[in-house]
Amino acid sequence: MKKLFTICLFFLSTAVFAQNEEAVENAQEAHEEVKLWDSDLSVGLNFNQASFSGNWRSGGVNSIAFGSILTGKANYTKDKFSWDNQLEMIYGIVKNDGQGVRKSNDRIFLDSKVGYQVSDHWSYFGAVNFITQFTDGYDYSQDERVLISGFFSPAFLTTGIGMEYKPNDAFALRIAPISPRFTFVTNPAIAENVPTNYGVPLGQKVRTEWLAFQLFMTYNKQINENLAINTRYQMFANYETLAFKTIDHRLDVTMIAKMTKFIDVTFTSINVYDIDMDPGIQFSQALALGIVYKVSNKK
Template sequence: MKRISTLFLFVFLTGHLFAQSEPETTPVDTSYWLKEISGGLNLNQASFSGNWQGGGVNSIAVGTYLYGRANYAKDKWSWDNTMDLTYGVVKNKDEEGRKSNDRIYLDSKVGYEINDKWDYFFAVNFLSQFAPGYEFEDDDKTLISKFFNPAYLTTSLGVEYKPNDEFSLRMAPFAPRWTFVTDTTLHNNVPTNYGVEIGKKVRTEWLAFSLLADWNKKLSENLTLKMRYQMYANYETLAFDTIDHRLDLGLEAKVSNLINVSLTSMSIYDLDQDDKIQFSQGLALGISFKRGNFPEE
């Protein structure tokens, strides 16, 4: 029994001495990610009594959005990912519900640092919509778009200028793009078929230049401006009127931790869609949330 007690005491003391001799270490943060997810729900409503003399139509509009970022950076390498989803519907009295907003935007970019302001990059982005879109005339409606009709998958290889955390500019002299129209009957309603040859589902543009500018500016503690401009020019059909342009603008004012007011607009010029500039604008009040570890400034 004494031998067992002595052995137990020896093992205990030896382990205690080794534990004391081990140097204390501080946990190392091995995470190189910054992540953020935000979203919101907007609701607009108007109603009038039957004898209202000022004119007006009872209506309700609902909109929702989800925005996410996940950025990785270590040494000279970076990997930035963005998700921007928006959908809204407006319903006027005695009319069918109509879309007020609809966007799917996904972007992923790998970068390699040249210096503190310039990177080489390779990026892939996807652009489409969730639900069918219609052209309304009197009581008739005509299908003109839907999910993957059209959809755009663009790859780009070039250089990026990023002087600070607010602004970035990508310039890609090599930017292949694929335009998808999976419904082969859609050209009956949209003669241009969004640039895809009738009878086919995909158009490939190998030789092209793309430019993408992002500006995310915090104007004050509760006011934020977001801007994204995209340009796409096909070398094979290059002319001033064949260059595609898209400008998204958003101004968001934070009323409280949950309530926000947002003003958004979108301008598109794409000869494969229409020979005139397309424009949309929206003003909304709603609830919002935001979670993540991106620095506020």
Template sequence: MKRISTFFLIILFCGQVFAQEEVALIPQDTSYWLKEIGGGLNLNQAAFSGNWQGGGVNSVALGIYLVGRANYAKEKWSWDNTMDFIYGVVKNKGEDGRKSNDRIFLDSKVGYKINDKWNYFFAVNFLSQFAPGYEFPEDQEKMLISKFANPAYLTTSLGIEYKPNDEFSLRMSPLSPRWTFVTDTDLYLNVPNNYGVEIGETVRTEWLAFSLLADYNKKLSDNLSLMIRYQMFANYETFAFDAIDHRLDFGLTAKVSNLVNVSLTSLMIYDLDQDSKIQFSQGLALGIAFKRGNFPKKK
């Protein structure tokens, strides 16, 4: 709960900073910047009387998210920055609290315009999680299987981008080195494959690789927006169909009022270094939200 409290304070602080920037005197050069930050708090709760016969368990779930972007564009040069932080916990009566969601996504891209639809680009991308994650075997103590920087992925990419409009972009990089970090050298005791990092080491480097990132953000109506992000990573040295990494993020948000929204999110991952099967998570939440920025509203 301390992590959630700290994270929520960060959201409030960031919102206040952006609010102050809106009324501050803006230097001439900042006209090339578009900035936006948003966040929210979701709470779910269920309670049953002691004589409830329908089955069920008392529970509380709390989720926090913080998203932001800051884009610079001048003449043929552009610099786009994105962050996506999510953290959630659920506490069922008689059980320890467990993570329901945990994501750190940071992306920064420098682009040079070729024409109205194509750009050269160089990008850096970071993926990890905030807090420890556990597996809960029956009749056994919980086992640590992940935590911050265990694993973490740092990917750089150089290539070409197709961006026909403000809603869709597709990056293709034939040169995309990736570093996988597992800083806890004892984690392999609970995760035998050690997320692809050699046991005893803390970093795995994949120099020769191809990556692809497709991003789609669509305002379906005044109160409904859609986000889809697909990432692919293929190591040339171990190239095989079942060795290609895939990640698909999906988000659908409906605005109920200026402060309240409903969101549906899902995440699918296929990574042979983690598991031989597709991993899937999904969440539905109602909560309060805020957004500030100077991006033009999409029609």
């Protein structure tokens, strides 16, 4: 009887040990799987207000301004395979005394890239990025405001297949000799005020440029604990209409200076040259002090 009891106890102990060992291995595998993702999300809000009495002799205009920025990334890496995703949404409004509410900033940007590493600094990649805005945009230079843009009017969906050069974590350069682009203008009223209709043929809502080349460069650097800079440059050239003046350029810059744990100063700038929009260089910039909240999951 003692022998039988000893044998049963031995098998029971072995089973419990094996089960515990399997549980530890599963936990380790799950932990390693979490480490494959590098993600973060940042939300910022800012508010500005100014008011003056009717007899304020220094002059001034009563105003209220509100701005918001949301940025996020979710990057997956396993062996030589990578999948990088980026989101950026910015929106701001301002209300000056005697005027209606107007936009001060408006941007939607999405980018997704799949890559396969072939050497220390080079990878094959396939990517798609999307740019548009949230609400209608107006020209206020005339007596009556004039509608000149809106959600999906225009919108740009650009794809790319090629090689990416990434010598370090901060800098990346995509070279895409195959880069079809789709330009959308879904509101036909835009063409009444913008003769070029952003390159979309009149009477249509989509322009497709199948034969095209794209450069896409990013430089995202945490300078120190309190200062970060994120830049993005895009160059797009249609092979069929290739000329110096028809090459599109866009440069986006965001600088974030951390004042306290939850208060940041944010500078944003957009610089665009696209002859289908305007023959000149367009630019906008905004500087804001506000509250920011960030969550992240670092490797």
